[in-house]
Amino acid sequence: MGSEKAYYVVLNNPVEGEEEKFDRWTEDVHIPEVLAVDGFVAAQRYELAGPQRSAAPGPFRFMVMYEIDGDLATALANLGAAAPHMDKSVSSRPDRLAYAFVERGPRRVS
Numbered sequence: 001m002g003s004e005k006a007y008y009v010v011l012n013n014p015v016e017g018e019e020e021k022f023d024r025w026t027e028d029v030h031i032p033e034v035l036a037v038d039g040f041v042a043a044q045r046y047e048l049a050g051p052q053r054s055a056a057p058g059p060f061r062f063m064v065m066y067e068i069d070g071d072l073a074t075a076l077a078n079l080g081a082a083a084p085h086m087d088k089s090v091s092s093r094p095d096r097l098a099y100a101f102v103e104r105g106p107r108r109v110s
Contacts, residue, residue, distance in 0.1 A: 004072075004102050004103055005067075005068075005069075005102065005103045006067075006068040006072040006075070006100055006101065006102045006103075007065055007066065007067055007068065007100070007101045007102075008040070008065075008066040008068060008075075008076070008079075008098065008099070008100050008101075009063060009064075009065050009066075009098065009099050009100075009101060010063065010064045010065075010066070010096060010097070010098045011058075011060035011062070011063050011096060011097045011098070012060060012062050012063075012064075012092055012093065012096035012097075013059070013060055013061050013062060013093050013095075013096075014062075014091050014092065014093065015090065015091050015092070015093055018090075018091040019091075021089070021091040022062075022089065022091040022092060025087070025089040025091055025092065026045065026062075026064065026089075026092075027045070029087050029089070030086070030087070030089070030092075031043045031045075031064065033082070033086045033087065034066060034079065034086075035066075036082075037075070037078045037079050037082045038070075038074075038075065038078045039068050039069060039070045039071070039072075039074060039075025039076075039078055039079075040066050040067070040068055040075060040078075040079070041067050041068065041069040042066070042067035043064055043065065043066045043067070044064070044065050045062065045063070045064050046062070046063040046064070046065065047061060047062055047063075048060070048061045048062070048063075059095075060096075060097070068100070072100055072102065076100060
Protein backbone atom coordinates (compact mmCIF):
# COMPACT_ATOMS: atom_id res chain seq x y z
CA MET A 1 0.00 0.00 0.00
CA GLY A 2 1.24 3.41 -0.87
CA SER A 3 0.04 6.81 0.21
CA GLU A 4 -3.52 6.63 -1.12
CA LYS A 5 -6.34 7.94 1.05
CA ALA A 6 -7.06 5.43 3.81
CA TYR A 7 -9.47 5.03 6.69
CA TYR A 8 -9.25 3.01 9.89
CA VAL A 9 -12.71 1.96 11.04
CA VAL A 10 -13.29 0.80 14.63
CA LEU A 11 -16.58 -0.83 15.66
CA ASN A 12 -17.24 -1.06 19.39
CA ASN A 13 -19.74 -1.12 22.23
CA PRO A 14 -19.51 0.07 25.82
CA VAL A 15 -19.58 -2.27 28.77
CA GLU A 16 -23.21 -2.67 29.90
CA GLY A 17 -24.32 0.36 31.94
CA GLU A 18 -21.20 2.44 31.20
CA GLU A 19 -22.19 4.28 28.03
CA GLU A 20 -21.58 7.76 29.49
CA LYS A 21 -18.08 6.78 30.66
CA PHE A 22 -17.44 5.15 27.26
CA ASP A 23 -18.50 8.35 25.44
CA ARG A 24 -16.27 10.56 27.61
CA TRP A 25 -13.29 8.21 27.25
CA THR A 26 -13.73 7.96 23.48
CA GLU A 27 -14.06 11.74 22.95
CA ASP A 28 -11.65 13.06 25.57
CA VAL A 29 -8.98 10.35 25.79
CA HIS A 30 -8.89 7.78 23.02
CA ILE A 31 -9.51 9.87 19.89
CA PRO A 32 -6.87 12.46 20.95
CA GLU A 33 -4.40 9.61 21.67
CA VAL A 34 -4.91 8.12 18.21
CA LEU A 35 -4.73 11.51 16.49
CA ALA A 36 -1.34 12.06 18.16
CA VAL A 37 0.00 9.04 16.21
CA ASP A 38 1.88 9.96 13.03
CA GLY A 39 -0.32 9.35 10.00
CA PHE A 40 -3.69 9.71 11.74
CA VAL A 41 -5.11 13.12 10.82
CA ALA A 42 -8.86 13.14 11.53
CA ALA A 43 -11.58 11.22 13.35
CA GLN A 44 -15.35 11.18 13.48
CA ARG A 45 -17.70 9.17 15.70
CA TYR A 46 -20.92 7.54 14.57
CA GLU A 47 -23.81 5.75 16.25
CA LEU A 48 -25.93 3.09 14.57
CA ALA A 49 -29.10 4.70 13.22
CA GLY A 50 -32.54 3.47 14.23
CA PRO A 51 -33.90 2.93 10.70
CA GLN A 52 -32.10 0.11 8.87
CA ARG A 53 -32.79 -1.88 5.71
CA SER A 54 -31.69 -5.07 7.43
CA ALA A 55 -33.63 -6.50 10.38
CA ALA A 56 -30.42 -7.40 12.25
CA PRO A 57 -27.81 -4.69 11.63
CA GLY A 58 -25.07 -6.42 13.63
CA PRO A 59 -23.65 -6.47 17.12
CA PHE A 60 -21.96 -3.04 17.15
CA ARG A 61 -23.64 0.24 17.99
CA PHE A 62 -20.71 2.67 17.74
CA MET A 63 -18.08 3.41 15.11
CA VAL A 64 -15.09 5.73 14.87
CA MET A 65 -13.67 6.44 11.43
CA TYR A 66 -10.06 7.67 11.43
CA GLU A 67 -8.57 9.28 8.34
CA ILE A 68 -4.99 8.34 7.55
CA ASP A 69 -2.69 10.58 5.53
CA GLY A 70 0.47 9.04 4.10
CA ASP A 71 1.60 5.44 3.97
CA LEU A 72 -1.02 3.12 5.47
CA ALA A 73 1.44 0.43 6.60
CA THR A 74 3.57 3.03 8.39
CA ALA A 75 0.55 4.62 10.11
CA LEU A 76 -0.68 1.21 11.30
CA ALA A 77 2.81 0.30 12.55
CA ASN A 78 2.92 3.64 14.41
CA LEU A 79 -0.45 2.86 16.00
CA GLY A 80 0.76 -0.59 17.00
CA ALA A 81 3.82 0.92 18.67
CA ALA A 82 1.72 3.53 20.51
CA ALA A 83 -1.12 1.21 21.58
CA PRO A 84 0.58 -0.34 24.64
CA HIS A 85 1.01 3.19 26.07
CA MET A 86 -2.59 4.30 25.52
CA ASP A 87 -5.22 4.56 28.25
CA LYS A 88 -7.31 1.38 28.26
CA SER A 89 -10.84 2.16 29.36
CA VAL A 90 -12.78 -0.40 31.34
CA SER A 91 -15.90 0.99 29.64
CA SER A 92 -14.83 -0.31 26.22
CA ARG A 93 -15.64 -3.94 25.44
CA PRO A 94 -12.71 -6.07 24.25
CA ASP A 95 -14.64 -7.62 21.33
CA ARG A 96 -14.29 -4.57 19.09
CA LEU A 97 -13.35 -4.84 15.43
CA ALA A 98 -10.95 -2.59 13.52
CA TYR A 99 -10.21 -2.57 9.79
CA ALA A 100 -8.24 -0.37 7.41
CA PHE A 101 -9.78 0.62 4.08
CA VAL A 102 -8.33 2.42 1.06
CA GLU A 103 -10.28 4.28 -1.57
CA ARG A 104 -11.12 2.13 -4.55
CA GLY A 105 -12.92 4.46 -6.87
CA PRO A 106 -13.86 8.07 -7.33
CA ARG A 107 -16.16 9.82 -4.91
CA ARG A 108 -19.51 10.39 -6.58
CA VAL A 109 -22.22 12.84 -5.68
CA SER A 110 -25.87 13.12 -6.69
